[in-house]
Structure formats: C-alpha cells, structure tokens
Amino acid sequence: MSIAVVGYYEPWWIQIVKAIVIFAVGLQLVPIVLLAERKILGRMQARYGPNRVGPFGALQPLADIVKLLTKEQFRPSTSTGFLFALAPVISIVTAVAAFAIIPFGNVQNIFGTPVGLYGVDVSIGPLYVFAFGAVAFYGIMLGGWSSGSKYSFLGAMRGAAQLISYEVSQGLALVGVIFTAGTLSLTGIVEAQRGMWYVVPQFFGFLVFLVAGFAETNRAPFDLTEADAELVGGYNTEYGGGRFASYYFAEYLNVLVVSGIVTTVFLGGWLLPFGIHPPGWVDPFVVLFKMGLMTFLFIWVRATLPRLRYDQLMSFGWKILLPLATLNALVTAILVVVTH
C-alpha cells in the first residue's frame, strides 16, 4: 500500500498546462490581494489607501515590485551567505507548492478531455498542507537566524514557538472534518459537503482552524515574528530588494492558501447553497469568490485586533485552542461512531 494515492491522472502535457495556469492565476491573485489589503485597511482607518499610481491606485503593486526588484541585493557582513539567500526561496516554494492542492473544481470535460481543476489531488490533502506549512517556517527561521541580527533572531525564535503551539491545534481542528467526511482527499471532502457545509456541524473546528490559520500565516494579531513595533521587521529585518519581495509574496500567497483550504474544507469549495447546480465552468469562480471573502476576513481582522503579547499567544494556544480542538475532535468521533 502506497502512502499517497493520486485520485486521477491526466496525460503529462495536461499536467504541465495545469501547473502553468494555476501558477499564473496564483501569481495574479497576489498583487490583487496586496492592493485590496492596502485599500481596505485604508478605508477602515478613514483614509483612502494608495490612489496615485494608475486608476484608483491599481498599479501600486506593480510600482512596489519594480521598486523592490531594482534595488541592490544587500547582505549584512554577519550573515551566513548561503542560507541567507536560500531562506526566501524556501518560503516562496512552499507557498506555491501548497497552492497546488487547492481544488477549484472537480474533474471536468474540457474539449472532450477530462481535466481536474486542481494542481494535484493527493489522498493526503491536509497532511500535504501541514507538511509544507511546517517547511515554510524553515524559510522564516533560517532567514532570521542566518541574518546575524538580534532582531531577526528573536523574530525567528518566536516563529518557531508559534509554529509548535498552533500547528497542533490546526491539525486537530481538521480531524473532526476528516472523521465526518471519511476521506483525506480535498475533492472528496468537498463532495462530502453536498447538503451541508462543514462550517455548520464543525463550527468550533472552523473557528480553531481559522485562528490557527492567522497564526500560521504570521498575520495580525499573531504577527509576533514581524512585530514591527518591537523587532524592527522581525525575521525580515535584514532583507531588502528581491529577497524581501519573495518574503512579501510568500506571505500573501500563504493568506490565499489558507483562505483556499478554509474554503475547501469548511465552506463547501465549489458547491453553492440551496441546491443550485451551475455549469462546471462556474466552479473556479465560486471558489475564487469564497477565497476572496476569506481574504477579506484576514484583512478585516488585521485592521481590528492588536498584536498579542508573547505569553498571551502561548497561553491562548495551549490553554484554549488546543483543548477546544481536542474536545471538538473527540465529540465528533463519538458522534460519528454513534450515528454509523
């Protein structure tokens, strides 16, 4: 028995086309999220946000990227050269790899060829996400450590502690869903939500996963790794230019990935409520719309909540989130056994 079974194989050339299309879509989504965050954050603080570059500031991300990429690749003399250059690459690679398993639709006939609207449908979907989420922290930890700066180091250590505290709860929050769906495949989980999305029966799982997801992406109120008020920039203090752009890109892609996972696992993926069955080509747009809503929630929370103190982060993770996730998994397990 193999560990990971891929549900459905296409011919190799379709896989390559799919990879390019999904990567291109992901790459286009990042600047949109970047701009949306700055605009929405601005409006929530009673200001406009960027509105100078292009119509309604639409070209602001482009200007940012051009500015960052034309900068000098600066490297502090205390840094560990090889790791310093490698760390942002790890961050970005894991973010893109995790993006691959978000299903935008089930297998569909496109010009007579069956194509699954996802990068790859592995039978260990959530484990794949957690694996890459864990590796992504190496990007932050190596980056912070190899910078040879105290601030970066502190940020990286906080990141490590945060990962340990929150990934457990995140995993346990998904266990309830997996019990109910009886499958680890993300397309299988979506199909199992016909009738009712898991956000209703697994509400506590949803909450725990969401909170742990905020921690996972290092965003407010869990942005202790960056903590610009205390640690200058945290793990990316010493980074500039293209490498900083990589970190930035990875952060926003991670937001999209977590939004996508929440959409898939709790919000019914491409399914629409009230038994509406649109034609297959609508599915990706449904997923993108739900992802957009989740991303808005990310931005909204960032605009609202202040950063947690380190001890608050720890006690919240271990004393509230973990028992809640465990209890949720336990109750779900009992209910599944009783009802079957």
Added chain:
Amino acid sequence: MTWNPGDDMLEVTRAPAPGAARSTYRAFGETLRGMKTTFGRMLEKPVTLEYPEEKTPVYPRFRGRHKLHKFEDTGLEKCVGCSLCAAACPADCIRVVAAENTPEHRVSAGERYAAVYEINLSRCIFCGYCEVACPFDAITMGHDYEMSDYTRSDLIFTKEMLLAEPLERTPLRREGE
C-alpha cells in the same frame, strides 16, 4: 482590638474575577464588537484631504507669507521705510534700506520709502511681530503656506514679490468648518 474606621469607610468595587470560560466569552464578544467598529468605519467617507489638489483651508488669522500693501486710491506704497519691523523681528530676517521721496519720484505716502525691502523666509519664524510693529499697516501676514523652493537664495523675497498678488490663492476656512 481592630481599628474602627467609622462611617467614612467606602466599599471598594472590584472587577469580577475572570474565570477562563467567562473571560474567553468576553474576549470573543469584544472582538466581534471591534470588528463591527472597523466595518462601520469602512462604510464612512475617509477624512483625507488630497493635498496637492485639495488645499487645507486656513483660518483668517493664519500667519502665512507676508504681504506688503499699497493705497488702493493713489497706488502709493504704505511702507515708509522706518525699519521698525526689522527692529521688532526676533529672527532678524528683514532688511530695509530707506530712501527719500522726491516730487518727481514719489513711491510712498510718507517722507521716505523703502528702496530695498527683503524678507529672508528661510529664517522667518512667522511670529507676526513685524505686522504688530508696523505703524502704517504696510506689512501683514498673508495666508500662503506653500513656500518650498530649491535654493536658499530663492527664499529671499524682495519688495516686488511681497507687493505682488500671490500666484494661487489659499482657501479660507468657512464659518464653523
């Protein structure tokens, strides 16, 4: 025997002891309240003034760049070159060189006029003492506040520049604004 405080004793009010479940519930409620606040702000109009296009209106008493004045009927300058403004100036940024009026060359209404009148705006602190010191109301503080320039010498304003109307009028704040 314990000390008796009498009738003056006040009961100290304390916050309820935070239990884990209760404080979690409270934090959850407060979080939702905060989310409501930020969402409400998003629907309001931003308070931003988009500066280069929209200028901040000033109060009538705002002390901006100086103006020199002429009599409206005769067109003669009000300044008589007495140098009181220069004497009053704490930043020492005004330079006045006076000259005699002659019947053929009559510039001001008085005996003398300011042949040179320069204000170094890079030194000026906009205190308005010159305006107070002037016996003829020849110099007043205007409303302009856009005075940045590329060189320091461009910030030395001569008499012609101070007499001229400003290129762009600064908006005045309306009543109650």
